Amino acid sequence: MHCTAFAVVLWSLIAVQDQGVSALPHNKREELITDDMKTSKMEEIVATTDHTTNSLSTETESATPTQETLNSTTQTLPQTPSVNCESLSADLVFMIDTSGSIGMDRFQMFINFVGDIVGRISIGLQESLVGIILFGNDAHLHFNVRTYTDKTTLLAAINSLQYYDENTNTAAALSLLLRSAQDGTMGLRPGHPHIAILITDGYSTHNIEQTIPTAESVHASNIFKQVYAVGVNDANINELKAIASDPSLALFSYLFVDDVLKQLEQDLSHNLCSSSS
Incomplete structure (x- = not known):
């Protein structure tokens, strides 16, 4: 770096x-x-x-x-060391921003970010599983945590995710996260910690007044052990801290470049590994 x-x-x-x-x-x-x-x-x-x-x-x-x-x-200040997290056994749900301010090239950087995290953990029915929500004008559940139970097919599915080039409806992503967890469509497993991770490059531009109340509803449900909010570029730090289940779980940088995302990914991976101990 x-x-x-x-x-x-x-x-x-x-x-x-x-x-x-x-x-x-x-x-x-x-x-x-x-x-x-x-x-x-x-x-x-x-x-x-x-x-x-x-x-x-x-x-x-x-x-x-x-x-x-x-x-x-x-x-x-030393760099966060590279970590592997084979011991983590959790259901991870990523909410990925696909807004127009990102662009196709930088959307691929988000995809690489998620793929790198998945590469550090064990995937399987008795290990960790991953679900994906994409959000733009609205939010879409692309696959739940039980769709892919091996790392090879999961990474292939992540690499094929579609870029929408729309707005930033963060409230819709949080609402879908909560609704799918409550009605079972997310496929969350009992007995495993549930962790949500939102990744965005900007502040909410649709349903702005609903973003924070919806985040508070997610927190109040106690379904998710942790909610992380990762923001770069024009993300609003107050909004990120309100979305995260604890302000310390809001990770942010003004820059939107590979080296920055790599450091954020290592920091997030380190926190995830710590949560498994």
Whole structure:
């Protein structure tokens, strides 16, 4: 991984996970949070905005850190080590954004991201299984967790997923996640942890006012042990933190490049492996 790209993702992840939202440019803060969306969880998240410290560099209006900050970060923070997670035995449901802002080439980067995670875990009826939801103007369940029970056919199915080039209806993805879990169409197995992972490059553009309430319904159902929210580029950090079952499970970077996604994938894999112990 090139030093500069790696430093940027570390800077982005630390700014989100350790400092809340203060590292965001002011024009990105709460740009989508309407009065209807200010639920109790959202108020808790936003309340952290004005009470954070910056241990990396002086807070700036720019979304891009200085070279001095990048160099300092590279020297003091190690890369997340590559991990394998053969012991994980869970039902994983990925919700993948197919909006027009992504483009076909970068959609393939999302597909590679999911494929790399699947490559780290064991797939089988007594091991881990994977379901896929794609969302654009609406959300579609492409296959449930019981459709593919071996890694070879699962990876082939993931690589053949269709890019919609539509809008970003995150609420529809979360609603379908919950509905399919409750009515059995997702095929979730009893006795196995259920983990949901949302991957997006931007903020909600359809049914915006329903995104956070729907996420709260997912959390309240207690069906999913963990809900991760992975965002790059124009994703809204407040929204990601509200979607995640815990703010620490929201992973974010301003950049949308291979090196950044690789680091996010390693961080997510590390968390998934830790959840299996």
